[in-house]
């Protein structure tokens with residue numbers, strides 16, 4: 001029986017391996033992690049991540065051909081194929097700080113593989129890594145002096161959170177990069193055979209390792225660039241009275257452009273886009289391409305601009321101060337259908353409002369108070385390390401309360417900010433919300449999900465990204 005081990009039981013390792021186990025009953029899959037609490041959660045009824053459809057897949061395979069364990073060395077030793085899906089955060093110190101990927105966890109996983117292995121193995125890069133990481137890892141693995149042969153493949157993951165199971169069941173493509181030698185091609189074929197259990201052959205692309213590594217960074221940069229482009233247009237729409245939804249629809253009907261990923265928002269979040277673009281920028285700079293680096297850097301600058309523009313709108317609309325005012329924050333996760341808050345725009349918006357001394361009442365159906373409090377006080381990039389290495393939750397800050405009921409969050413509030421597009425926010429009883437708020441009552445929709453006209457009829461002053469401005473907002477101080 002072919003044995004697979006995946007190092008890293010996170011948002012990628014967990015769902016990816018669960019789907020491999022489901023689709024390949026003849027393969028034994030072990031997912032290992034240094035975090036005891038995470039593994040305990042994978043073995044319980046309360047999985048460590050919220051992902052639609054995941055519970056069902058895990059329940060079908062766990063204990064049969066899918067196992068979660070902290071015995072990292074045993075499972076690596078036994079495996080034929082070892083996936084590495086550990087954190088690759090942005091470096092906070094030293095060379096390349098603030099841009100380059102920190103490969104500490106990857107390197108320690110590679111050294112451990114070299115130490116415990118007694119048989120030949122295929123090692124698969126699942127984490128998103130800088131170009132040429134496979135080569136560097138190969139050097140660590142092949143210097144073990146034990147004569148064991150390793151083939152390193154790059155197999156980047158393209159799933160998006162909130163739709164991970166659908167994405168894994170029906171991927172646009174599976175990308176496998178390997179050496180162009182006969183041994184490299186054989187390893188590619190072995191991994192291809194795993195995916196071929198459910199992915200049509202024409203969707204399994206094979207390349208050399210550098211192309212595979214770069215394609216992952218490039219795909220994320222292209223996706224994020226679309227969002228920054230439409231967000232840049234949203235600022236212009238507000239200035240001239242156009243409607244960004246109409247503009248992006250008109251633009252997206254051009255089949256060369258396509259309609260997806262053109263929703264204006266308060267900004268993109270998530271653990272990948274910013275980190276991977278910074279990584280790409282660093283690689284460009286290291287390869288003597290400052291103009292190319294500058295081009296991609298702009299995608300992040302526009303994203304930061306969009307978040308601060310939103311905060312400025314809130315403050316300027318409310319008589320240029322939110323000090324002591326209660327602002328309800330609806331949604332904290334970086335997108336709907338996930339409890340993940342890594343790099344969520346809500347962090348920057350909340351910090352901006354707190355900087356102006358607002359009181360916040362936060363509601364998100366999937367994010368805990370502990371997580372929110374930690375996010376609001378953690379340093380940049382600290383969030384992307386294994387959980388047990390992250391700072392613990394600070395003492396509760398009086399200006400932030402976290403509640404489990406959206407109506408409670410909005411009660412007696414001066415303003416409401418919608419920061420995640422949870423479906424439930426679309427079908428709210430906004431009359432009830434209005435009746436229980438202080439007047440004038442403001443709604444700032446960072447996701448363009450509310451019916452603006454209906455809310456204005458109720459009496460709200462409404463700001464919606466990239467939409468013609470409410471007459472109230474037009475007379476307010478200029479927004480930076």
Ligand SMILES: NC(=O)c1ccc[n+]([C@@H]2O[C@H](COP(=O)([O-])OP(=O)(O)OC[C@H]3O[C@@H](n4cnc5c(N)ncnc54)[C@H](O)[C@@H]3O)[C@@H](O)[C@H]2O)c1
Pocket residue numbers: 007008009010011012013032033034035038072085086087088105106108109126127128129157158159160161271272384385386387
């Ligand atoms: N989250 C996504 O949607 C997504 C999608 C595609 C690619 N990626 C990439 O995949 C990688 C993992 O991302 P993630 O979101 O799953 O991260 P994560 O933080 O959810 O999971 C990583 C896990 O690795 C564990 N770990 C770290 N070092 C270890 C070691 N030496 N031995 C055993 N376990 C170790 C951590 O404890 C953690 O549980 C990153 O490179 C990321 O860029 C993420």
Ligand SMILES: O=c1ccn([C@@H]2O[C@H](COP(=O)(O)OP(=O)(O)O[C@H]3O[C@H](CO)[C@@H](O)[C@H](O)[C@H]3O)[C@@H](O)[C@H]2O)c(=O)[nH]1
Pocket residue numbers: 128157158159160161162220223227260261262263264265266267268269270271272273334335
């Ligand atoms: O039109 C859009 C689409 C998305 N977003 C925002 O962009 C962010 C990222 O969304 P999404 O890409 O759907 O989620 P991720 O889980 O971050 O997935 C991205 O990052 C992963 C990690 O590398 C990749 O595997 C995926 O292919 C890539 O889509 C979120 O804050 C969204 O709200 C918008 O603002 N407007």
